[in-house]
Amino acid sequence: MWSRFLLLLVCVGGFAPAFASSVDASNQQSACRHPIVRQEWRTLSPQQKGRYLGAVKCLQALPAITSFKGVRTRFDDFQALHVSLMPQIHLVGQFLPWHRRFVSTYETALRNECGYTGAQPYWDWTKDADRAHSIVQSPIFDPIFGFGGNGIDIPGYDGAFHNMSFIPGWTGGGCVTDGPFASYNLSIGPGTLVTNHCLTRSFNTFALDFITSKQVANTTKQPTFEQFRVELEGTPVTSDFKVHDGGHLSVGGEMNDRWSSPGDPLFYLHHGNLDRLWWLWQSKDLKKRLKDISGRTSIDPPFVNVTLDFKLNLGVLAPAIPIRDVMDVRNSPLCYQYA
Numbered sequence: 001m002w003s004r005f006l007l008l009l010v011c012v013g014g015f016a017p018a019f020a021s022s023v024d025a026s027n028q029q030s031a032c033r034h035p036i037v038r039q040e041w042r043t044l045s046p047q048q049k050g051r052y053l054g055a056v057k058c059l060q061a062l063p064a065i066t067s068f069k070g071v072r073t074r075f076d077d078f079q080a081l082h083v084s085l086m087p088q089i090h091l092v093g094q095f096l097p098w099h100r101r102f103v104s105t106y107e108t109a110l111r112n113e114c115g116y117t118g119a120q121p122y123w124d125w126t127k128d129a130d131r132a133h134s135i136v137q138s139p140i141f142d143p144i145f146g147f148g149g150n151g152i153d154i155p156g157y158d159g160a161f162h163n164m165s166f167i168p169g170w171t172g173g174g175c176v177t178d179g180p181f182a183s184y185n186l187s188i189g190p191g192t193l194v195t196n197h198c199l200t201r202s203f204n205t206f207a208l209d210f211i212t213s214k215q216v217a218n219t220t221k222q223p224t225f226e227q228f229r230v231e232l233e234g235t236p237v238t239s240d241f242k243v244h245d246g247g248h249l250s251v252g253g254e255m256n257d258r259w260s261s262p263g264d265p266l267f268y269l270h271h272g273n274l275d276r277l278w279w280l281w282q283s284k285d286l287k288k289r290l291k292d293i294s295g296r297t298s299i300d301p302p303f304v305n306v307t308l309d310f311k312l313n314l315g316v317l318a319p320a321i322p323i324r325d326v327m328d329v330r331n332s333p334l335c336y337q338y339a
């Protein structure tokens with residue numbers, strides 16, 4: 001309901017064929033010898049946290065390679081791609097595969113262009129939401145070893161493109177004033193606009209109910225991909241909030257903007273966690289679930305069901321590959337696992 005380069009041929013860990021550029025598609029599977037391990041944010045050491053945050057700051061300082069209107073940096077490239085594709089990648093069958101490829105491409109940019117040697121971390125919000133208090137206390141919002149905190153209070157304004165004032169219990173709405181990203185003004189967003197604006201957040205307690213371990217358990221126990229993806233994201237006619245909504249809503253501000261949410265670096269940790277839930281679900285029955293995909297390819301008619309051959313469009317950020325190639329995170333070009 002919320003909806004409302006570099007070809008990586010080798011997988012690191014030290015294994016890099018000298019002739020990597022000539023490795024063809026059939027060799028990519030075998031190139032994934034050392035999957036990198038994605039960890040929950042709070043299990044990283046202070047040094048690892050610092051290196052990740054530093055790599056994101058590095059992307060925010062490198063020049064853009066796309067020609068989307070308004071982009072200045074490599075970080076903006078990703079945000080602008082998401083804006084440009086927003087109606088095609090949400091509430092559809094390719095939602096999870098597309099975001100899997102998107103987060104992985106971002107992770108690759110951090111590694112290949114910013115010297116980051118770790119994996120993309122994720123944010124397991126159940127660790128915060130289960131504790132019946134505001135996410136304010138979460139270490140993920142630490143000003144030094146995290147992403148900074150809430151936006152400053154602006155009464156009557158929640159910092160999102162849409163006026164979500166009907167959602168109770170929110171605070172903030174203004175600029176994030178602490179942490180590593182307080183000084184980075186976004187140029188993409190809000191919505192489809194191009195404006196010079198600060199990163200906003202508006203924490204609320206209401207949305208925490210949608211990201212509890214109870215909700216997650218109800219998602220991962222679904223027997224088919226169709227039921228799983230609907231319980232995770234909803235459909236164009238779903239009226240209640242799902243775990244995907246919960247992570248966006250509870251942080252609020254830019255994160256609650258269905259177009260420009262990748263402007264908040266936390267986006268990649270939230271979607272990393274959703275991707276992890278998909279992988280956890282797949283892992284319960286790999287034989288069947290590595291091939292289970294469903295859902296329409298568009299919100300509007302004519303309706304076509306997605307298949308494993310459906311190509312994931314990432315513009316110039318990464319080659320378009322079929323969903324089939326992102327079904328198993330352990331294989332190239334993904335090559336990661338979850339701890």
Ligand SMILES: *[C@@H]1O[C@H](CO)[C@@H](O)[C@H](O)[C@H]1NC(C)=O
Nearest residue numbers: 155156157158163164165166
């Ligand atoms: C948002 O909507 C509420 C009512 O739903 C209204 O009171 C408030 O003034 C609106 N805020 C803005 C910034 O439009």
Ligand SMILES: *[C@@H]1O[C@H](CO)[C@@H](O)[C@H](O)[C@H]1NC(C)=O
Nearest residue numbers: 175184185186196197198199
């Ligand atoms: C960043 O954006 C805010 C508005 O959101 C503005 O007040 C501020 O001047 C901008 N800073 C820079 C350096 O452009």
Ligand SMILES: *[C@@H]1O[C@H](CO)[C@@H](O)[C@H](O)[C@H]1NC(C)=O
Nearest residue numbers: 214215218219222227230231
């Ligand atoms: C659990 O998921 C099912 C299937 O989507 C749904 O009908 C039900 O309302 C969910 N239960 C809770 C408590 O969210």
Ligand SMILES: *[C@@H]1O[C@H](CO)[C@@H](O)[C@H](O)[C@H]1NC(C)=O
Nearest residue numbers: 226294295296303304305306
């Ligand atoms: C699309 O998939 C749904 C189930 O997810 C099924 O009911 C429907 O018949 C399929 N449509 C086509 C055209 O295959």
Ligand SMILES: [Cu+2]
Nearest residue numbers: 082089090099
């Ligand atoms: Cu998205």
